[in-house]
Amino acid sequence: MPSALPDGEPVPADGALPQPALNGLADRDLGVYLHVPFCRVRCGYCDFNTYTATELGGHGAGVGTYADAALAELDLAQRVLGERAPAVSTIFIGGGTPTMLAARDLGRMVSGVSSRFGLQPDAEVTTEANPDTVDGAVAEALASGGFTRVSLGMQSAVPHVLSTLERTHDPASVVRAARAVQAAGLQVSLDLIYGTPGESLDDWRRSIDAALALEPDHLSAYALVVEEGTKLAAQVRRGQVRMPDDDDEASKYEYADRALSDAGLEWYEISNWALCPDARCRHNELYWRGDNWWGIGPGAHSHVGGVRWWNVKHPAPYADRVLAGGSPGAGRELLTADQAYDEQVLLGIRLTDGLPLVVLDDRGRDAVAALIADGLLDGAAAVRRDDAVARLTLRGRLLADTVVRRLLGY
Structure with missing residues (x-):
């Protein structure tokens, strides 16, 4: 199920x-x-x-x-x-x-x-x-x-x-x-x-x-x-x-x-x-x-302006609610600043464009040098003058969960 x-x-x-x-x-x-x-x-x-x-x-x-x-x-x-x-x-x-x-x-x-x-x-x-x-x-x-x-x-x-x-x-x-x-x-x-x-x-x-x-x-x-x-x-x-x-x-x-x-x-x-x-x-x-999207349908998730919500899962009660003009939402959460930061790191590090170092907190910036030494982050991308980023190497992509944990200080 x-x-x-x-x-x-x-x-x-x-x-x-x-x-x-x-x-x-x-x-x-x-x-x-x-x-x-x-x-x-x-x-x-x-x-x-x-x-x-x-x-x-x-x-x-x-x-x-x-x-x-x-x-x-x-x-x-x-x-x-x-x-x-x-x-x-x-x-x-x-x-x-x-x-x-x-x-x-x-x-x-x-x-x-x-x-x-x-x-x-x-x-x-x-x-x-x-x-x-x-x-x-x-x-x-x-x-x-x-x-x-x-x-x-x-x-x-x-x-x-x-x-x-x-x-x-x-x-x-x-x-x-x-x-x-x-x-x-x-x-x-x-x-x-x-x-x-x-x-x-x-x-x-x-x-x-x-x-x-x-x-x-x-x-x-x-x-x-x-x-x-x-x-x-x-x-x-x-x-x-x-x-x-x-x-x-x-x-x-x-x-x-x-x-x-x-x-x-x-x-x-x-x-x-x-x-x-x-x-x-x-x-x-x-x-x-982390932009905005509205998820339509049973079990669909949405995010707008730091609010995340999810619909009831089964199509029958979903249809009953929306056809009656109401919300099919089953629950929601307002993201805290800490949650938003963790998600920015978790998702942004996955991209070839990299995660700008300026968004990292002290723990994240302190972890970058060791991650470069371990071959998990691209050293050249991290020292660019105007747009330094944490960018995964091929080995880093294979161990992305490890990189995230270290950037978040876990």
């Missing part, structure tokens, strides 16, 4: 935010995330807030009516943020499998954001998709609906790895989907997972090579995390599958970074590579910079 929501203080029934959270609204980018909680099957490794279509009924909780519930929450967002809200810079539709919805419904949600807030002229509009849900007609409909990018959940190009992950697509469907998206004039991003039980280094090389052959604009590569409560966690606990060790995962990351760099994709965040700065995922950069 998906992980539990955090604790927090109650969210007002009308979703109202404290006035200080709204004061600087126009000064920061605003993104919108729309969560689509439906999948054909639930993969054994996944702990996301997703449901198969047969688990849910109607009244806003079904595939055919979900867009109306999402639009109702957009109405709430418009009321709460008011006229000071800037035009939206990024929209990201994730899940789940967003393309379980009809392309026209995905387009309705994009239009709903635009009509309520407006879009920046160069707005990035992305949807995730399983490769076996995208063909030429779907890709053309997405392009007509205002999308600029499709992120395909490739995961692997090796059948036995896909089988272990319980993915529904095969390698050929990734090729068909990527070519359809490119033919429609949209950017292609590919998501890969490494460290699946039974995946060899040669398997991983095959996946990287297959991904690069598709000439993506952007690629993400994530180490598999076995989450408690998932089917895969139970298999590991029973000894049915064996997880790879840290050295195996490090070798796979190093191979990916080298191969992607040779192909012209440069890392800009620990798990993400892009052909050029314009091909970066600006929506994710918004998270890493």
Whole structure:
């Protein structure tokens, strides 16, 4: 089952935010995330807030009516943020499998954001998709609906790895989907997972090579995390599958970074590579910079002006609340100065742009020299005259959690 929501203080029934959270609204980018909680099957490794279509009924909780519930929450967002809200810079539709919805419904949600807030002229509009849900007609409909990018959940190009992950697509469907998206004039991003039980280094090389052959604009590569409560966690606990060790995962990351760099994709965040700065995922950069976003949908999280909140998880009560005009918020927290600082360090250090040394407190600045000596931070980047930054080396990327703990004095 998906992980539990955090604790927090109650969210007002009308979703109202404290006035200080709204004061600087126009000064920061605003993104919108729309969560689509439906999948054909639930993969054994996944702990996301997703449901198969047969688990849910109607009244806003079904595939055919979900867009109306999402639009109702957009109405709430418009009321709460008011006229000071800037035009939206990024929209990201994730899940789940967003393309379980009809392309026209995905387009309705994009239009709903635009009509309520407006879009920046160069707005990035992305949807995730399983490769076996995208063909030429779907890709053309997405392009007509205002999308600029499709992120395909490739995961692997090796059948036995896909089988272990319980993915529904095969390698050929990734090729068909990527070519359809490119033919429609949209950017292609590919998501890969490494460290699946039974995946060899040669398997991983095959996946990287297959991904690069598709000439993506952007690629993400994530180490598999076995989450408690998932089917895969139970298999590991029973000894049915064996997880790879840290050295195996490090070798796979190093191979990916080298191969992607040779192909012209440069890392800009620990798990993400892009052909050029314009091909970066600006929506994710918004998270890493601590800008503002409103998360639409069951279980979605939001952040505006130092206030973070999260919605009820199940689609049925979510739909009941938003269709009645109320907030679906389950809880919220006002970030303290210490929490905001810790998150700035935690997220900012992940970026190739680096974390400006001027934002570090005394503990952080005192740790920099030793981290450079240990080969975890780039010494040249830390001594630049006007914009010195803490920037991870390749070894530092592999040990990023250690770097964060030391910068925070833990």
